[in-house]
Amino acid sequence: MRASGLLAVGSDTVMGTAERRRAPGADEARVTPQRFAEASDRDIPAGEAGSYRPLWVEEPARRRRLPDPVRTAAVRAVLLIALTLLQAMVAFLCTMAGSWLAFPMVISSVVSTIAATWGALDVWVTRQVWSQRHGVVSMPSSTARALRRERRRSRRQARAAERAQERIRRRGGAGQLSHP
Structure with a gap:
């Protein structure tokens, strides 16, 4: 039974922790602290000393801590x-x-x-x-990445053509179909 923010457990009314709630469509990773009545030691009478009940359940941080x-x-x-x-x-x-x-x-x-x-x-x-x-991860736009890729490709082709011409010159013109 739940009344005005208090949980009734047996005959004793105690302050409860936040219930486990999920918004419709929310992912399963977001979980708030468990309901007091769901604790593993609920079969222990409220008057018994020495029972451990966690006050909250740790959740992973949503954002990183500031430097x-x-x-x-x-x-x-x-x-x-x-x-x-x-x-x-x-x-x-x-x-x-x-x-x-x-x-x-x-x-x-x-x-x-x-x-x-x-x-x-x-x-x-x-x-x-x-x-x-301390190095922020740089993520260039896909357009910039494509332009860089195209420039690299054209430089590679230019170097390959230059190497081919150098090979032809070293052979003394052998392999050419016609002489200039």
């Missing part, structure tokens, strides 16, 4: 932006209250805004630099 330098820059940027928003709010409240602190807070908010913008740009630049240094 360390990029993550560091992102954390720095988030902290700077949070500080800027806090300063802007204090400056606004001081202005509304008519406090002497309003002017210094507005000035510090402007400086902090510049620092936060720098922090956001730093994340972008760090990500670009990391990608260049």
